[in-house]
Amino acid sequence: xxxxxxxxxxxxxxxxxxxxxxxxxxxxxxxxxxxxxxxxxxxxxxxxxxxxxxxxxxxxxxxxxxxxxxxxxxxxxxxxxxxxxxxxxxxxxxxxxxxxxxxxxxxxxxxxxxxxxxxxxxxxxxxxxxxxxxxxxxxxxxxxxxxxxxxxxxxxxxxxxxxxxxxxxxxxxxxxxxxxxxxxxxxxxxxxxxxxxxxxxxxxxxxxxxxxxxxxxxxxxxxxxxxxxxxxxxxxxxxxxxxxxxxxxxxxxxxxxxxxxxxxxxxxxxxxxxxxxxxxxxxxxxxxxxxxxxxxxxxxxxxxxxxxxxxxxxxxxxxxxxxxxxxxxxxxxxxxxxxxxxxxxxxxxxxxxxxxxxxxxxxxxxxxxxxxxxxxxxxxxxxxxxxxxxxxxxxxxxxxxxxxxxxxxxxxxxxxxxxxxxxxxxxxxxxxxxxxxxxxxxxxxxxxxxxxxxxxxxxxxxxxxxxxxxxxxxxxxxxx
Numbered sequence: 001x002x003x004x005x006x007x008x009x010x011x012x013x014x015x016x017x018x019x020x021x022x023x024x025x026x027x028x029x030x031x032x033x034x035x036x037x038x039x040x041x042x043x044x045x046x047x048x049x050x051x052x053x054x055x056x057x058x059x060x061x062x063x064x065x066x067x068x069x070x071x072x073x074x075x076x077x078x079x080x081x082x083x084x085x086x087x088x089x090x091x092x093x094x095x096x097x098x099x100x101x102x103x104x105x106x107x108x109x110x111x112x113x114x115x116x117x118x119x120x121x122x123x124x125x126x127x128x129x130x131x132x133x134x135x136x137x138x139x140x141x142x143x144x145x146x147x148x149x150x151x152x153x154x155x156x157x158x159x160x161x162x163x164x165x166x167x168x169x170x171x172x173x174x175x176x177x178x179x180x181x182x183x184x185x186x187x188x189x190x191x192x193x194x195x196x197x198x199x200x201x202x203x204x205x206x207x208x209x210x211x212x213x214x215x216x217x218x219x220x221x222x223x224x225x226x227x228x229x230x231x232x233x234x235x236x237x238x239x240x241x242x243x244x245x246x247x248x249x250x251x252x253x254x255x256x257x258x259x260x261x262x263x264x265x266x267x268x269x270x271x272x273x274x275x276x277x278x279x280x281x282x283x284x285x286x287x288x289x290x291x292x293x294x295x296x297x298x299x300x301x302x303x304x305x306x307x308x309x310x311x312x313x314x315x316x317x318x319x320x321x322x323x324x325x326x327x328x329x330x331x332x333x334x335x336x337x338x339x340x341x342x343x344x345x346x347x348x349x350x351x352x353x354x355x356x357x358x359x360x361x362x363x364x365x366x367x368x369x370x371x372x373x374x375x376x377x378x379x380x381x382x383x384x385x386x387x388x389x390x391x392x393x394x395x396x397x398x399x400x401x402x403x404x405x406x407x408x409x410x411x412x413x414x415x416x417x418x419x420x421x422x423x424x425x426x427x428x429x430x431x432x433x434x435x436x437x438x439x440x441x442x443x444x445x446x447x448x449x450x451x452x453x454x455x456x457x458x459x460x461x462x463x464x465x466x467x468x469x470x471x472x473x474x475x476x477x478x479x480x
């Protein structure tokens with residue numbers, strides 16, 4: 001029998017987690033995220049450098065669109081991955097599922113590096129790439145929301161924003177690592193070597209990165225919130241997918257819509273910046289007679305913006321623990337509304353303009369990336385947290401965000417209007433602003449259905465006797 005899904009489950013004491021365990025959990029989630037998004041992101045950068053010519057050499061001006069379409073194919077199966085892996089994480093635990101997602105992603109990425117070119121096996125080559133991208137999408141469907149859940153459930157209530165931002169630090173490191181390696185390849189390899197074998201190297205590097213992520217995650221214990229759930233009400237950890245949907249619709253409909261809006265605003269900005277802009281600068285603008293960049297410079301600019309974000313993202317996460325999540329989310333949304341289109345205009349204004357345009361997009365992305373990882377898990381209770389986030393996150397990313405680069409590419413190609421990226425950013429800002437307005441502030445509050453959580457490092461030092469022995473009940477100070 002399913003117990004009452006009220007998130008205010010009875011919790012009558014503060015849970016204390018060892019500070020070293022919290023650091024180990026955050027490190028494992030962050031490094032696993034580095035591996036996952038290095039694997040997922042390198043396709044974005046290689047798409048602008050080589051993959052369109054390797055797998056779609058006869059497609060002409062549509063080659064870039066087909067390559068971006070293969071990228072988008074991964075998002076078609078992300079909801080399936082979320083449907084299966086998310087509820088599974090609520091049943092058997094977060095760490096087991098997260099170890100499996102890193103393993104699957106690393107294997108799929110290594111296989112991508114082994115696919116023969118179109119010139120070797122014809123149409124079979126892009127079809128194999130399509131299948132492998134779907135495997136990556138399935139893995140990603142359970143990865144990110146599981147990592148969100150893991151970090152949120154290990155983080156002390158007063159530092160959840162700070163520790164959650166480390167997750168996106170890992171995402172940025174993964175993307176930056178992929179972009180940096182691609183930049184080096186373009187700089188040191190002749191074009192023929194790059195197209196023949198050089199593009200394969202970044203995919204093969206996924207193997208050691210993935211092994212590291214798997215090792216760290218398999219050593220983790222389950223989160224305090226999940227252990228509390230199993231001890232208090234084991235039946236809640238065995239509910240069916242149908243029951244999860246019923247609870248979402250009946251009890252958490254508004255929370256699901258708020259989460260979906262924040263996910264759309266965040267991820268449209270992310271994929272426009274990291275996936276479409278490299279192609280826009282290196283391919284689209286020159287094709288329309290505008291001032292673009294070389295492939296190497298385009299990737300270098302991306303890396304520069306991401307490095308700038310890396311320098312400040314954890315400080316923004318820490319700031320959200322002080323002033324709240326909503327002010328930062330609203331700032332990012334307003335910046336997209338007012339500056340989304342001007343940032344795209346700046347991309348057509350030479351090198352200085354391109355740097356400014358990318359920094360504007362990067363600032364908006366920073367506001368979402370630093371805060372949303374700690375905001376989304378607070379919207380749902382422990383017994384459906386992983387499953388709910390996986391379903392909602394992957395649905396909204398797949399339908400509205402992951403397809404954005406492909407839709408923008410088609411729109412630009414068919415209409416000749418180069419402002420489409422800006423229109424998308426404005427729409428993302430509007431959706432983010434509405435969602436942030438209805439969001440209930442969660443900074444400093446316990447997660448729904450879990451005991452208040454603190455770190456052992458935040459507890460006062462025990463009083464000691466003259467011999468250095470801790471005093472459980474220290475004697476009262478004598479009166480004078």
